[in-house]
Amino acid sequence: MPTYVYRCDDVCDDFTQRHPMADIPDAASCPGCGRDARRVIGAPALGAGESSAMRLHDATRSTADSPAVVTNVPGRRRKTTPVSSNPLHRKLPRP
Numbered sequence: 001m002p003t004y005v006y007r008c009d010d011v012c013d014d015f016t017q018r019h020p021m022a023d024i025p026d027a028a029s030c031p032g033c034g035r036d037a038r039r040v041i042g043a044p045a046l047g048a049g050e051s052s053a054m055r056l057h058d059a060t061r062s063t064a065d066s067p068a069v070v071t072n073v074p075g076r077r078r079k080t081t082p083v084s085s086n087p088l089h090r091k092l093p094r095p
């Protein structure tokens with residue numbers, strides 16, 4: 001549900017309420033004085049880009065657009081030294 005800003009005509013501060021888009025009241029009761037407060041048309045919530053969910057979304061999108069180049073499978077390392085020095089062990093079947 002989106003958040004809507006309401007402004008009281010008295011000296012009260014603006015306040016926000018969440019309503020479904022299909023049922024947006026033009027006025028809401030002010031929590032400070034109890035009078036009706038008008039809905040204010042404001043800027044879209046561009047600051048949501050600072051949230052961790054938006055950072056994750058941006059990172060996921062950038063990965064899809066330009067994936068990182070890797071040289072091996074992450075989490076697996078090549079073993080540089082053989083486990084056994086017996087040459088016959090190299091002929092055994094591998095899993």
Ligand SMILES: [Zn+2]
Pocket residue numbers: 008009010011012030031032033034035
């Ligand atoms: Zn008020």
